Each structure stands twice: as C-alpha cells, then as structure tokens.
Amino acid sequence: MIRSEVLKSIIPIITDKLVVCNIGLPSQELHLMDDQPSNFYMLGTMGLSSSIGLGLALAQKDKVIAIDGDGSVLTNFGTLPTIANNVADNFILLIIDNGSYGSTGDQPTYAGLRTSLTAVAEACGCENVVECKAEDTATVLQQALDSNQMTIIVCKCESGNITVPVIDMDPVVIKHRFMQEVQARNDG
Amino acid sequence: MSVNKKIVTDLIDNGVEFVTTVPCKQLAGVIDEIDRSDSIYHIPSNKEDEGMGLCAGASMGGKRSAIIMQNTAIGVTINTLVTLIQYYHIPLPMLISYRGELGEPVACQTEMAVHTKALLAQLSIPTYHFHAAADVDELDAILKYCFMSKKPVAILTDASFWKGA
C-alpha cells in the first residue's frame, strides 16, 4: 500500500475528526478524497503538522489526529520530546512512514534506512507508540481513538504517489472554516 | 510591580493562555514568572519554528498564544513566519530578547543584532523596541493591536531595558 491507499483506508474513521494534515501530497490527497471543514491543510512550513496538532489538542477538548510523514518528523525532530512531555490524551500522531520524501520525488529518508522513528519516539519518552503495517492502519487508529490515550502511530507503507491537483483554497478560508468547526464542537 | 510580573499580567489581561518559550539569559525572569502563573499553559519548545507551530494550533483551538525567544530565532523562523503565521493570519505576539545591543558581553550576538530590525522590516512585521524601563507601558496596547490585526508582532527587549527594569 502507498500513502494515498492508507489515507483512503482511514477516511471512514477520520472524516468526522479534527485532522491536521501535512504539507504537500498528503494534504492534496486528503483534500481530493474527503474535503471537510474539520481538515486543516498545511500549504507551507514542512515539519510542523505534529506541533500544530499538539497545540490544538492542548487548547481544546475534541480529539485531534495529526497526519505527518517520516520526512517531516525528521525535519522537526524536536517535536517528539515536546509531545512526550506534554501529554494530551485527545491527540494522535499518525506518521505515514514510506521511507521517502514523497512530495519531492521519492528521495529516500533516513527513516527508510537505519533510523527507526518508533524507537526514536519511545526514546523521547512517548508512552503509547505503535508501529503497524499499512494494511492495519485503520484498525490501529480506531484502537488508539478508543483508548483515550495519546498515541503515536508509525505506519510503515510503500513509497509512491498518485497524481493529484494542488489545493487552491485560500489559507484564511481553510483556517476560518476549521476554527468554526473547532468552536462548534467545543460549544456543543 | 516588577517588569516580569507586569509583562505576565499584561499577557493574562489580554487573554493569553498558552505560551511557548526558548530560553535566553535576559528572559529567565519572565520565563520563571510564566511558570508560576496558573492561568498560562507553559510549553517549552526545542526550536522556535516548532514553538510557532504549537502557537498556531493553540490559536486555532481558541486559546490566545505567544512566543518568548531570542532575536537569533528570527533567522530560524522566517519560513514559518511567512508561510504559516502570516499566510493564515494567525496573531502571534513575539517577546524577543534583543541580544547584541549596548551592554552585550558576547561578540557573536552582535552579528544577528545588526540584521534583526532589517529582517523584521523586510517581513513587514510590526516591531516595537523596549529600551527604557518605562517602554513596557506600551505592552498592553501592543498586545491588543496584535490580536486585532491577526499579525505576528515583534517586541524587542534590549539589555538596557532589562538593566533598568
């Protein structure tokens, strides 16, 4: 399975959840397959999906899923100790680890070579770290949501991309409808 | 009231509930004061761009946020300021220690000091410079301006300011 197939498999689970989605192809694929006001698409700033997701989870009650990539986590490695030391049980970090920088032409990342993001997350002090095969992502994600505990999921999948259009929504529109959705859930 | 207490009181009075910090010697007192406050969630970050991501998330979650950092961080965060904070119109007060100004003992700090205001001007970031102790009286208005305009705002605090405080 490649990333777009992993995303497709989890859409029934994430469609009604607050989702912060990584820059580039992951956001473009999610936008194409299941655009929702509850999705926050990153149009710039590689590496900050997990940080935005954690800040959002700490600031309000609803569950938050941050979809990240192996390359992006490597770019913002400092995020893992921050997550480990600021536990938000409404936060799930889903790292789709295809061992490559997918959006830039599938150059290999160190996560696809000798570096285990699962081991790194554990060494940083994260308590619930689950590594899974791509096929099991939906099951593992549902279990993490049901556990009501902050969870880091490292989904190992194959490298590869589908052709998707860029997102032409204005950033302020993405933010505005997302914030209205967040507020409605916390008022309810 | 001490200047550290005054800064934190202004943050609280303006509804700031989420503060991330990367430490600087000049900022040690205000970071301690943030830590002592029950109404602010203090989340130290490992790098300032990470901190801006945390603030952006908290802001979208309905909590006003702020970052406390050194001016060297302007070099680290330009892409994040432009493609996240400015692009999505996220208000972000940045309380910045302005190292490398008069009274600076560490020569290397002057290297970023000479670029700090030029970089902020290039980014069209509203910038305020606290030099005399009384300059802190403007903080309340600066915070109100920041949240009204939904822009990042830089408050540079130099060694003379902290010495006089």
Ligand SMILES: [Mg+2]
């Ligand atoms: Mg990747």
